[in-house]
Amino acid sequence: MAGPLQTLLSDMRAPLERDPAARGWVDVVFSYPGFHALTAYRVNHRLWQWGMPHLSRWLSHVARFLTGIEIHPAATLGQRIFIDHGMGVVIGETAQVGDGCTIYQGVTLGGTSLAHTKRHPTLGKNVTVGASAVVLGAIVVGDNARVGSGSVVVRDVPANATVVGIPAHVVAQDGKPVRVVPDRPQVEMPDPNADAINHLLRRLVELEARVEQVERDNGEETWSWVI
Secondary structure, X not given: OOOHHHHHHHHXXXXXXXXXXXXXXXXXXXXXXXXXXXXXXXXXXHHHHOOOHHHHHHHHHHHHHHXXXXXXXXXXXXXXXXXXXXXXXEEOOOOEEOOOOEEOOOOEEEOOOOOOOOOOOEEOOOOEEOOOOEEEOOOEEOOOOEEOOOOEEOOOEOOOEEEEOOOOEEEEEOOEEOOOOOOOOOOOOOOHHHHHHHHHHHHHHHHHHHHHHHHHHHHHHHHHHHO
16 A cells, blocks of 8 residues: 555656646646645545544635636546546545546536435546546446546446447447447337328329329210210
């Protein structure tokens, strides 16, 4: 298990490795609210583990005020996490975020239950969650998965999958596009316009046949009179 210094350095390296806008460790330390929020969380999480929930909660509130990022001190966050920009990010009490995850602004890792149980998502390793995405409930997002911006995820996501939409569905697996199969069987609905046109065509054929028959009958009667 990594010590506090190793964890701090890993939090610092994450934006340097994944954000081309980073101009060095000084830039990260002084200008990255995601790094500030993670650093505050590391302290608050240790206070929570030491049985000081009120102090840790108050300090997390201060960190939210300063960074715009809300991380509950009881949440479990791994190493090398990168919160990019970060304004509006919410990480709930029982959420778990694996090593190497990238979380963009406006992301919510929220709960769907009022019970005092595991009610927030678990992100595997190297998961990317796009801007304003919402991941709800005690679901699991597998390793290396990608959640598209603005998506709402309410079901487990397989490892190495890409999901988008509301509710989110898999559009790629292992880098290959996936054909979307609807959950409900497709019902063929009749086309009233097509039915009307087909009826007119049938009537037209019938009328043409009757006209031809009348013409033939008239021709036979005229021929008989001439003879």
